[in-house]
Amino acid sequence: MSKKPEEYVVDAWIALLRAKEHALDHVEKSFKENGLPPFFWYDVLWELDKAGEKGLRPYEIEQGMLLPQYGLSRLLARMDKAGYVERTPSPVDGRGQQVTITEQGRETRQNMWEVYSKGIQSTVGDTFNEEECRTIQNLLTRLHRQKV
Amino acid sequence: MSKKPEEYVVDAWIALLRAKEHALDHVEKSFKENGLPPFFWYDVLWELDKAGEKGLRPYEIEQGMLLPQYGLSRLLARMDKAGYVERTPSPVDGRGQQVTITEQGRETRQNMWEVYSKGIQSTVGDTFNEEECRTIQNLLTRLHRQKV
DNA sequence: GTGTAATAGATGCGCTTGCATGTAGTGTCA
């Protein structure tokens, strides 16, 4: 493994990079235009929304999220300040805290989804048919299923 | 257009995001481990290397690059400081400058490519066969060919 | 228990970024 890549490999790589940049830029811009918080906030709010009243510990949110520990720590501080989440000391672990979403946080996530889903539809949805979507998903999922 | 996305659309979107993050993180990490500059530098060095002795104007580099004007301006300043590029006043436009790659810049680009190509191979190349690569390229290229 | 290692999370520092704006040179139209 790890010989020099063939040209078609590089082409696929470039297509992947550009596609994601392009699509994500579009969504980020939409968020901004609508006065909504940046992209990463959505994922956190969504995790917390799913978790419900009991909330989550920061280290639980961190799993599967592509943020380093200190990044999440500061993100939560900002979200707290914005009134979207609440942080209370964990009852079971003196080092930790429970993070729960607030009503305002839930509303904001909903607002973000309105914009986000439009972005997904106008990029991916309006470009590919169902079969193509499934092909993309099947293929690309292989990339992050493995340890590289 | 722009109705709510179907589930398979969202799945494809998520796969796209994660795949790119995952693969790019891997490459960025490799650069760092090898004491090389970050990812974006590669693209700029590559453009300049291709351009040869006559170099490029910053606004020419900016085209097709996913950096804002001020981002490129400061990136070039850093690359200049690092000794990878030279900036001289443009002979034909008093407002502008010509940017050329230095020998050291060329070497660094080469070193980056050694690492970069291994990353591409070990993510995309070792995961997909030729047909799959072409499928990915054909599909994803549609995403940024269009105005969204 | 006591000492040591590991874990949860926060934070100081320096660098990078985004946003808005600044500066200087060019083009254009009368």
Add this chain to the structure above:
DNA sequence: TGACACTACATGCAAGCGCATCTATTACAC
């Protein structure tokens, strides 16, 4: 040639980030 818009690039400021490190607590070994 002079006024005015436009383009090329730089930059001050505030916010964000990576890196290393810190504090507080828990877990584990003996």
